[in-house]
Amino acid sequence: MKIQTAFLLMAVAVVCLAVHGLCLTNTKISRCRCVKVSSQFIHPIRFKHIDIFPQGPYCRKVEIVITLKNEMKVCVNPKTLWVKRVINILTERNR
Template identity: 55%
Template sequence: MKIHARFLLLGTIVICLAAHGFCIGTITNSRCKCVNVISNFIHPRKYQHVGVFNQGSYCRKVEIVITLKHGKRVCVNPETQWVKRMVSFLGKRAAGTNEVITEESSTE
């Protein structure tokens, strides 16, 4: 009888942790990367890396994160005109040369 009680207790703990995202959240990246976004223009000379995170099951919006040369990460509004042009340009450039832009899923 004690073995059954231990398995029941262990199963309850696992279900509770999974419901709160402690077990699954670390594996699947269960939240959006950007809390605040900016719309201000950032000159391309300041870019080190541009990451595009497509919408997924945990984050329902496209996120664009620019890593600046001094290491700071900035989330930009993907709806602004300059960001749309920048992503289009970098996508074309990545197709022909070294990959400058990375598209990643937010559920990875």
């Protein structure tokens, strides 16, 4: 194989890796988890688990995912008043 062909193949590989975000990262966390968020009130009695994901390099917003007792996952708007109150209550309980 000629040296020019080898360099061309290496250049194509580098460009492909750069375009696809280096393809070496975990694809599960390479974007925001919540495409759509809900502001509708969900009573805490229906909660099974709450996950809070801070902003980071892959998603520039705080995401809150509530897992309900029926295993359904709901992304909620962290700026709504009821979500802020629930987070404050949970934070106070953990102290």
